Amino acid sequence: MKNQGADILKGSSLSVTSSRKAILDIFLGSDNALAHQDIENIAKQYDRVTIYRTLQTFLEKGIIHSIPTTDNIIKYALCSDMCITTGHHHDNHVHFLCDDCGKTVCLDEVSIPNVNLPKGFVKKEINMVVNGICNSCQK
Amino acid sequence: MKNQGADILKGSSLSVTSSRKAILDIFLGSDNALAHQDIENIAKQYDRVTIYRTLQTFLEKGIIHSIPTTDNIIKYALCSDMCITTGHHHDNHVHFLCDDCGKTVCLDEVSIPNVNLPKGFVKKEINMVVNGICNSCQK
DNA sequence: AGTATTTTGCAACAAAGTTGCAAATCCAAT
DNA sequence: ATTGGATTTGCAACTTTGTTGCAAAATACT
Ligand SMILES: [Mn+2]
Ligand SMILES: [Mn+2]
Ligand SMILES: [Zn+2]
Ligand SMILES: [Zn+2]
Numbered sequence: 001m002k003n004q005g006a007d008i009l010k011g012s013s014l015s016v017t018s019s020r021k022a023i024l025d026i027f028l029g030s031d032n033a034l035a036h037q038d039i040e041n042i043a044k045q046y047d048r049v050t051i052y053r054t055l056q057t058f059l060e061k062g063i064i065h066s067i068p069t070t071d072n073i074i075k076y077a078l079c080s081d082m083c084i085t086t087g088h089h090h091d092n093h094v095h096f097l098c099d100d101c102g103k104t105v106c107l108d109e110v111s112i113p114n115v116n117l118p119k120g121f122v123k124k125e126i127n128m129v130v131n132g133i134c135n136s137c138q139k
Numbered sequence: 140m141k142n143q144g145a146d147i148l149k150g151s152s153l154s155v156t157s158s159r160k161a162i163l164d165i166f167l168g169s170d171n172a173l174a175h176q177d178i179e180n181i182a183k184q185y186d187r188v189t190i191y192r193t194l195q196t197f198l199e200k201g202i203i204h205s206i207p208t209t210d211n212i213i214k215y216a217l218c219s220d221m222c223i224t225t226g227h228h229h230d231n232h233v234h235f236l237c238d239d240c241g242k243t244v245c246l247d248e249v250s251i252p253n254v255n256l257p258k259g260f261v262k263k264e265i266n267m268v269v270n271g272i273c274n275s276c277q278k
Numbered sequence: 279a280g281t282a283t284t285t286t287g288c289a290a291c292a293a294a295g296t297t298g299c300a301a302a303t304c305c306a307a308t
Numbered sequence: 309a310t311t312g313g314a315t316t317t318g319c320a321a322c323t324t325t326g327t328t329g330c331a332a333a334a335t336a337c338t
Contacts, residue, residue, distance in 0.1 A: 015335055017285065036325085047287050052326070054285095068207040070266060096260055107260075113252040115267070120274025121235055121246075127209060128254070129266045135259025154304055156316065175294085186318050191295070193316095285334070294325070303316065308309105 004028060008084060012061040019046045023054050024063070033067055033075035033095070033104040065091045067104055068127055075104045092126075098134035105134065143167060147223060151200040158185045162193050163202070172206055172214035172234070172243040204230045206243055207266055214243045231265075237273035244273065 005024040009016045022043050027034065039051050055076060058064040062084055067075045082090045094110040097103075112128045144163040148155045161182050166173065178190050194215060197203040201223055203215045218230060233249040236242075251267045 015284065017334070019286075048325090049288085049327085050286055066209070068209050068211070068268065070205065070207050070264075072207070072211070072213050074211050094254055094256075096256070099263065107257065110254060110256065112267075113254055115233055115249060115252055115269070117233075117235070117249065117269065117271075118246065118274065120277050121269075122272040122277070123269050124238065124271040125209075125269070127266075127268045127270075128251075129207065130254070130256065130260075130262050130264070131266075132256075132263040133261040135257065138259050138261070154315065156304070158317075187294090188296085188319080189317055279338105281337085283334105283336075286332085288330090288332100290328085292325100292327070294323100296323070297321090299319090301317085301319100303314105305314085306312095308311080 008063060012063060012084060014057065014061060019043070019050050020054055020057075022046065023051065024058070027064060027076070027078045031105070033077035033106065035073045035075050037073075062086065062088055065089055067095045067106075067129065069097050069104060069129060070131060071097075077104075077106050080108070095127075095129045096134060097129055097131050098137055099131055100133055100137040103134060147202060150223060151202060153196065153200060158182070158189050159193055159196075161185065162190065163197070166203060166215070166217045170244070172216040172245065174212050174214050176212075201225070201227055204228055206234045206245075206268065208236050208243060208268060209270060210236075216243075216245050219247070228264075234266075234268045235273060236268055236270050237276055238270055239272050239276040242273060 005021045005028060006016045008024060009020055014020065023039060023046075026039060026042050036051060036055060039055070040048060043051065055064070059066060059076075062079055064076045065079050067077065069075060079089065079091060092111050094107045094112055096105050096107055098105075112126050115126070117123055144160045144167060145155045147163060148159055153159065162178055162185075165178060165181050175190060175194060178194070179187060182190065194203070198205060198215075201218055204218050206214045206216065208214060218228065231250050233246045233251055235244050235246055237244075251265050254265070256262055
């Protein structure tokens, strides 16, 4: 756990730079998905463009996945080990967006149910986002 | 079917203006969901701001619903009659985004399967978007 | 340590979305 | 049909978000 970030980067054959380590550490230390803007607010020392490019690189390498939300803000969260080792995404879990606190979380233990499409449609990827009240906003 | 647009507007207690009629007609005549930009390209005579505000109004009145897509472009599609008459959304269908032609369609006949959330999470709304190849792009 | 390759920050730009306000339009009452 | 009040629109100005080219800096490799 000492240099987890650097290890992940090396494992994805990315050079280890301070911005990549910093951004990866932010994800490793967060329990919810983050928007570009969140990263910008936390890692203020890095240029906006660098953050865009880093998120793009992480997506391509399967280090993070993106979550399309109803409020038009893409959020990003760490992928499971399998995405990272194989280099492509195996994220089949449901995402939850809390209408109260605004946090988006990966429900890793809830897998997306199968669905039958009409004839002629070929499914490649499914996204399921549930809105509501999260467990920590429940009174 | 003569003045369908105007009727929908009146039914939602909105004043009937030329921009609202025009934008509503675009939806009525389209078989796929449209992005803000699509509307702008078709209804060139209206101001960008008017289109933003009109889409917002239509959303609030339950005339259209929005579809969060993986490519960070919100698309809009007409709601079923029930949304319009009750004034809030009853859209429980799956959406399909074609990776080939880029079109987003409502699969009105495919309803979103139920999913069990962990203890403490309360579900209010579910979105399910499937990516892949649509029926008309199939060779 | 020296060099080739990759990454970063900056500047400049393009696209997307927001707000205030005055003019135009709409609607309902006369 | 005309009028007056309320709503909607277009415009201008602005903020936020995302993109691109390029030189300087950092990284990886020998
Ligand atoms: Mn996730
Ligand atoms: Mn739909
Ligand atoms: Zn919450
Ligand atoms: Zn298609």
